[in-house]
Amino acid sequence: MLAAWRRRFEAWVTRYQRPSLGPIRLDRRRIYILPTPQGYAFGLLLLLLFVWSINYSNSMGFAFTFLLAAVALNTMWQAHDTLLGLVIHGNGADPVFAGQDAGFRFLLENTRGAPRHGIALQWRDGEPLFIDIPPHGSMAAVLPIPAERRGWLRPGRIRVLTRFPLGLFQSWSWVEFDVATLVYPRPRGARALPVPLPGAPGSGAQELAVGSDDYAGFRPYAPGDSPRRIAWKAAGRTEQLLVKRFVDQARPELWLDWQLLGIENIEPRLEQLCQWVLKAENEGYEYGLRLPSIRILPARGEPQRRRCLEALALFADRKDISGTDDGLESRKPAKAAKTQRAAG
Template sequence: MNRFIPRRWQRWINRRIPRSDVQLLTQKNLFILPTSAGVVFAMLLLLMLITGINYQNSLIYLVTFLLGAVFIGAMYQTHRTLAGLELTLVEAGEGFAGDDVLFHLRATAGKQDAVAVMLSADDTGVGIGHVPAGQSREVRLPVTSQSRGYLQPDRIRIETRFPFGLLKAWSWMRPVTAGIVFPRPVAAPETPGVAKERDQTTAATRSSDGNDHAQLRPWREGDLSQRVLWKRYARSGQMVVADWEADKGSPHWLDFDRFAGAKYELRLSHLCWLVVERGKSGARFGLSLPGQAIEPDAGPAHTVRCLRALATWGQQKPRDAVGLRHGTRQDPDAKASASIATGGGL
């Protein structure tokens, strides 16, 4: 019974406020209740009314009804402050696991000013302040992340307690667009044996047909079929790919299988650290993940592309019907074991 009521409440809210990156606040999706100060104020009014009835004191009646009118006026004004306000998700943020990911939002007031507006998600919040009628105010809301993957806040709360703090009006926004959380960088251990073995394999797979300028490597899952040397495969049964031109230099491949014996999430954290370091130095590098390979390149755009690949590897974008609080990962080692069965295990 204790779980049944919250589940029914959640389903009712989800039906009333569907997922959208644009939320217009109207009477259908606005809620209002007294604050703790408002409850105390209402109890005092009730006590004053009982006292006035008991003593038949006109002055107590006057003060009671006057303060009651103020309470009712505050209720109208509090609701009116948020009515017509439109909240738009401009851009979902990106960041590393454990950090606050910033979501860029825009609040546009309707015919009335929006005063003392607050935005919050989970335990973090930020104030928008005063939004004049017909104007917009942009704000960046920090959302706490716990693990890599897609970060889709289940609800972003918008609230005001204007004018007297006796009542609070609020609603929610349930964004569709999810942010991306990169793995937490963990310094990678030195593995010279693996690098030496890779160099020996590359040297052994160089073309013996006079193609001295092509550096060849064994085929990886995700490589384009056009780059496979099919004649060599038909002759020797060895599937290799023309990886790079020797006169352009040999890029350093960051390989998922480099850290044999480590758990999958730790491997991704090591690779994330290496990607960040290569990005800082401006060196060319490629990223090899089971089922996915990013060709060697350099620059900030390439670094971000590799970080996104590490963040979303083995993940699926959140569905509208399922709101997960901190991304979509549940048991990555269990899920990844099936997808890596053909790409290398522990």
């Protein structure tokens, strides 16, 4: 119940805050401070000392009580001042698979001439990540956030806190950035790779063989093709990148097809296709991907792997997928795409 009440209070306090595209500077209006459990115990101790001093009219007791109270008030001021003026930059994270932790990157900048100690970043009820920032310096922090489902993952509100110097008070603030990362399906399944089929003309599986005379025309450029295979003169005439095609060394095509899987549920199919993509890439195949209304031409390499995994991650999100026949048929949301470019 306490955690639920805290989340409701957090949502009420930050109801007017919107995700930021740029850095956030913590001012007095954004910073909150309350005693920690140790601080409440310390306050109870001061009360007992004060009552004892009154009861026995002990001057040393009064002096000791007021000295401890002054120390507590000074720590409250320092805890608040540790966060005041701190500048936080939010970056994205590298894509991960479902079930892993996405490491979102943050940069904490100290613009004053004194160090800041014991500053932490915390996501929900996770473990705080503590760092120290030198004077006029900055420190990078990577906050792990669980990626439970495929698709776009946004961290939401991040708590910035400190209990410096004595842990009697906790000063905190909430920040939220317009950043996101892509979560691929979990690679899981027991099925072997499909049997490769002979390459068809125009499919993109033909290789340019040095010294070959069996020239078979051009085909549109597919990401991942070698620059040596591009017909630059023909591309200059047509304003479209074309690739020379030779049929004497056509390699078999490996198609990872949605229809080959007789699994009823969507997620197990995507998990099996994800495992196939990783396995085909590791074994050096030229592979393509067929999904309902999505077709990615055969190729190999890191760009092809990324295109296929992105299509699987965004599958069934009609706002993010369009059906074309050449290249990747998935589009990122405008804000998330802008965030990816900024993070890169």
